[in-house]
Amino acid sequence: MYKPFTEKPIQKVGEDGRKIGRWTLEHSETQLRALHRDMLRARVFDDKLITLLRQGKTTFYAQCSGMEATQVGIAHGVRSGHDWFWPYYRDQGVALALGISMRDLMAQCLGMAGDLNKGRQMPHHFGVKNFNLASISSSIANQVAPATGTAMAQKYLGTDEITVCTFGDGATSEGDWHAGLNMAGVNKAPILFVCENNQWAISVGVAHQTASENIAIKAKAYGMPGYYVDGQDVLAVQSVVQEVAERVRAGEGPALIECLTYRLGSHSNADADAEKRYRNREEVEEWKNRDPIARFERFLANEGLTIDADEKAGMRAEISRELDEAIAWAESTGEPHWPTMFDDVYAEIPPHLIEQRELVRAEQEG
Numbered sequence: 001m002y003k004p005f006t007e008k009p010i011q012k013v014g015e016d017g018r019k020i021g022r023w024t025l026e027h028s029e030t031q032l033r034a035l036h037r038d039m040l041r042a043r044v045f046d047d048k049l050i051t052l053l054r055q056g057k058t059t060f061y062a063q064c065s066g067m068e069a070t071q072v073g074i075a076h077g078v079r080s081g082h083d084w085f086w087p088y089y090r091d092q093g094v095a096l097a098l099g100i101s102m103r104d105l106m107a108q109c110l111g112m113a114g115d116l117n118k119g120r121q122m123p124h125h126f127g128v129k130n131f132n133l134a135s136i137s138s139s140i141a142n143q144v145a146p147a148t149g150t151a152m153a154q155k156y157l158g159t160d161e162i163t164v165c166t167f168g169d170g171a172t173s174e175g176d177w178h179a180g181l182n183m184a185g186v187n188k189a190p191i192l193f194v195c196e197n198n199q200w201a202i203s204v205g206v207a208h209q210t211a212s213e214n215i216a217i218k219a220k221a222y223g224m225p226g227y228y229v230d231g232q233d234v235l236a237v238q239s240v241v242q243e244v245a246e247r248v249r250a251g252e253g254p255a256l257i258e259c260l261t262y263r264l265g266s267h268s269n270a271d272a273d274a275e276k277r278y279r280n281r282e283e284v285e286e287w288k289n290r291d292p293i294a295r296f297e298r299f300l301a302n303e304g305l306t307i308d309a310d311e312k313a314g315m316r317a318e319i320s321r322e323l324d325e326a327i328a329w330a331e332s333t334g335e336p337h338w339p340t341m342f343d344d345v346y347a348e349i350p351p352h353l354i355e356q357r358e359l360v361r362a363e364q365e366g
């Protein structure tokens with residue numbers, strides 16, 4: 001059983017790809033390859049979206065490059081399609097690893113008619129009903145209290161689902177975050193909070209975010225365990241998430257997991273990172289050398305499962321083809337039809353909106 005409140009992050013595999021401590025690998029080759037493939041898919045998805053931004057096909061994107069072990073470990077540690085998710089905007093790696101299709105994500109990012117949310121959300125803010133994944137909010141920590149509410153409902157209904165709520169380190173300074181964790185602790189709600197601590201909140205470094213020794217320790221104040229995990233170690237993240245999620249499911253109450261990771265790319269396309277305004281390149285280079293995909297590849301090689309450069313290039317090409325197909329499909333669905341902007345908010349559309357709809361119709365259909 002993993003211990004909460006450790007001084008150092010929990011690890012299973014070191015930088016050199018060697019096992020840390022004594023443990024037996026229980027994954028099949030298929031499971032190991034799935035972890036690797038999902039991390040690579042997240043990375044290639046990021047690369048493609050940067051191209052789409054440059055082509056002007058979308059207007060907003062926030063990369064998860066560098067954070068793949070954290071995101072894929074989270075997704076592989078819970079029950080996809082069963083548990084409920086209140087993620088944050090950088091979670092495309094989680095979404096892909098849960099099994100959400102590239103078509104669905106791409107149609108959302110491009111704001112096309114084929115988007116599950118009808119192209120009405122800000123790009124890169126998806127919501128996927130059949131995966132119990134709530135619509136993403138740009139407002140930091142906005143998801144935390146509703147996530148606790150979802151978990152309270154799950155407890156009340158007596159389901160064996162749990163809720164998973166993710167956020168960045170910056171979110172932990174928001175009032176909503178404290179309210180949500182407090183309410184979860186008091187009500188023993190079946191919720192797993194996961195902080196993807198990538199050490200920056202746009203230009204604010206984590207040392208300026210909190211005086212606590214880490215984020216995990218904050219759980220103590222809300223009466224729940226806090227686990228501090230190496231977020232570059234996919235097996236450690238998956239293993240801790242899995243064990244803690246099952247304890248949450250068994251009725252032990254909420255828990256907080258902090259995954260220590262790093263954002264390699266800019267905060268979003270609206271960021272001064274490239275101008276080196278707030279972090280130096282040495283730091284970025286240092287974390288590039290701690291690439292979670294490379295670390296896992298070293299581990300796989302040590303376990304006799306070498307993925308060589310050719311095989312990896314082939315995998316990247318295959319993922320890229322899948323993405324191109326998703327883009328072509330999304331574009332083929334066309335622009336969202338304007339009347340949908342009046343749908344789905346009210347059960348009965350109020351008179352002032354009917355009036356506005358008719359004004360737009362007159363303009364559109366002249």
Ligand SMILES: Cc1ncc(C[n+]2csc(CCOP(=O)(O)OP(=O)(O)O)c2C)c(N)n1
Pocket residue numbers: 090138139140167168169170171172198200201202263267
């Ligand atoms: C309530 C609120 N305040 C400020 C912002 C502006 N903002 C957007 S992202 C961000 C940083 C969030 O950092 P963090 O939670 O660490 O997540 P990261 O983006 O680093 O993954 C801020 C301050 C916002 N969107 N919402």
